[in-house]
Amino acid sequence: MRPHYLARETMRQLRNVRSLVFTFALPVAMLLIFGSAYGTGGAVDSTTHLPWLIVTTVQMGGYGAMMAGLSQAFAIVTERSIGWNRQLRITPLSGTGYLVSKVVAALAVAAGSILVVFAVSILALHAQLAVAGWIAAGIGLWLGIIPFALLAILIGQYARPEFAQPLFMVTFLGMSILGGLWVPLQIMPAWVSNVAQIVPSYWLNRLGQMGALGSGDAMAPALVLVGWTVVLTVLVTWRYRRDAVRA
Amino acid sequence: MTSATAAEPVPAIRLRRLTKRFGALTAVDDVSLDIHRGEVVALLGPNGAGKSTTIDLSLGLSAASSGSAELFGVAPRGAIVAGDVGAMLQGGALLPTMTVQQSVALVAAAHRHPLPVTEAMGRARVSDIANQPVSKLSGGQLQRARFAVAVVSDPRLLILDEPTAAMDVEARHVFWDSMREFTDSGRTVVFATHYLDEADAFADRIVMMSRGRIVADGTPAQVKSVVSGRTVSFRLDDVAAGQNGTEARFAAMPGVTGVEVRGERASIRTDDSDATLRAVLADFPAARDIEVIARSMDDAFMALTSEAAAPSSLTSEEAHR
Structure with missing residues (x-):
């Protein structure tokens, strides 16, 4: 793995307009809207035992970070259809290296997005939380997006360009809404929360909430996300080997 | 990489009985070919002759149905990892949102011992368009940018698949000028083209392909006499x-x-x-x-293909014996 290449690939993604809109502008805008609407009063959510402002901040931090992961699908589909991959195959960069570079770029962009969302929450909305809570929530959300980056790689490997857009929309809407990253599940009927547990974004959100609270059984969401990571890694690797053989 | 005992250095490209089938179609049919270091070889043939498939197989981008390809005596991937090979491929493009300089720098970062980015851009004559986004380039400029990407690893072997497609006369001129500079330093170049005049002007050896087979292999003068x-x-x-x-x-x-x-x-x-x-x-x-x-090139290809069954004065078999 070439660190220099990873740095350039990450910088390239950070400069991308789509990344700026989906992973930075949108979560910050929603944080400002929802955070001001029901957060500033300091009311505490009885489900998570966190102030609503913190719940919203974690949601939006999780949403932006998740998008940094899922956007890799677009990057890969575009690069495949243009032929950039073919160009990269005449370099020492391996196929695995290419996929790893996407996960690393996703993590880098996600880190930026989480920091921006937290900073806006603290500076503009005066959110109050212990430093340890911010750090734990941030790290939880950050590492929690690895399975989303892998899911994006899988979409990138499978989807033809004309299907990538709708597939991406369905995935990101489903993850955002069902996982409770846009509207808190606490204010929805209980069955929604039960159904929500099938999507990894629900657990991403939970991991962030538990980090912020500094208590709770963080093993459960962590294990679910690790499980998704393992399954997706197996699928991505299998697909990659099959592609290599067929080529 | 070079063997001390060998009287003759390992060829830059060695293809042995290379065959690639796509279902019922045999795109490359039992091709054997040695390209020696320092040679500038034109791979000439009409569309569908198997030039691009042969290039893909030589680079290990596609798996052969049978036969083998070696670059500098090792598997293609090994030569690529060592930075010995640069290529401009069909269907290999740059990302439209990046500038020329960023594209060259990104590929350079993937290599182990790249040239300085400014030097690669200078060699490809793209220094003046370094900060233009790829999406704004003309056909000729784009090909030059791709050339810069191909030479940034300072390769010993350069493989170009129809490098001057989409170029006007002026752009072709500039392109071949920069290429001459590259080959003057003793490096090996293989380029696919369907223009005889281009092959004639630039190559010192022409390998003609038709329907997946090598139908002629010789100097430009020899091949021209067949075609002319x-x-x-x-x-x-x-x-x-x-x-x-x-x-x-x-x-x-x-x-x-x-x-x-x-x-x-x-x-x-x-x-x-x-x-x-x-x-x-x-x-x-x-x-x-x-x-x-x-006689058109197509006529010549047709003639050579039918003659390939019977030994002609200039078949690949003879050139290799």
């Missing part, structure tokens, strides 16, 4: 057209390599159209509607 024949055609009067011996009389004329008489129209393939035409007019003064047509 002409066809003399004209209308005969009814009496001559009706006679049985007419075809034989044409066949005996100087330079003639083939005769076809259909109704009253005669077509004569010839290596010396001047001499043939004089003989025709001397023997058949009534010949009219005379046409002298240069």
Whole structure:
């Protein structure tokens, strides 16, 4: 793995307009809207035992970070259809290296997005939380997006360009809404929360909430996300080997 | 990488009985080829001749149905990882949102010992468009940018698949100028083209492909002689057209390599159209509607393909023995 290449690939993604809109502008805008609407009063959510402002901040931090992961699908589909991959195959960069570079770029962009969302929450909305809570929530959300980056790689490997857009929309809407990253599940009927547990974004959100609270059984969401990571890694690797053989 | 004991250095490219089938179609059919270090070789052939597939197989981008490909004596991937190979491929493009400089720098970062980005851009004559986004480039500029990407690893072997497609005359000129600089330093270049004049002007060896096979392999002069024949055609009067011996009389004329008489129209393939035409007019003064047509590349390919079954003066088999 070439660190220099990873740095350039990450910088390239950070400069991308789509990344700026989906992973930075949108979560910050929603944080400002929802955070001001029901957060500033300091009311505490009885489900998570966190102030609503913190719940919203974690949601939006999780949403932006998740998008940094899922956007890799677009990057890969575009690069495949243009032929950039073919160009990269005449370099020492391996196929695995290419996929790893996407996960690393996703993590880098996600880190930026989480920091921006937290900073806006603290500076503009005066959110109050212990430093340890911010750090734990941030790290939880950050590492929690690895399975989303892998899911994006899988979409990138499978989807033809004309299907990538709708597939991406369905995935990101489903993850955002069902996982409770846009509207808190606490204010929805209980069955929604039960159904929500099938999507990894629900657990991403939970991991962030538990980090912020500094208590709770963080093993459960962590294990679910690790499980998704393992399954997706197996699928991505299998697909990659099959592609290599067929080529 | 070079063997101390070998009298002859390992060739830059060695293909052995390379075959690639796509279902019922055999895109590359039992191709064996050695390209030596320092050679500038044109891979010439019409669309669908198997040039691009041969290039993909040589680079290990596609798995052969049978046979093998080696670059500098090792598997293609090994040579690529070592930074020995640069390529401009069909269907390999740059990302539209990046500038030329960013594209070259990103690929450079993937290599172990790249050239400085400014030097690669200088060699490819793209320094003046370094900060332009790829999406804003003209066809010729884009190809030059891709050339910069291909040379940034400072490769010993450069493989170019139709590098001057989408270039105007001026752009071609600039491109081949920069290429000459590259080959003057003793490096190996293989380029695919379907322009004979380009192959003739730039290569010191031409390998012609048709229907997945090598049908000719030699110097530009040798290959041109195969391709450069002409066809003399004209209308005969009814009496001559009706006679049985007419075809034989044409066949005996100087330079003639083939005769076809259909109704009253005669077509004569010839290596010396001047001499043939004089003989025709001397023997058949009534010949009219005379046409002298240069043999097209397609005709030449067709002829070579059918001749490939029988040994011709310039088949690949002979060149390799």
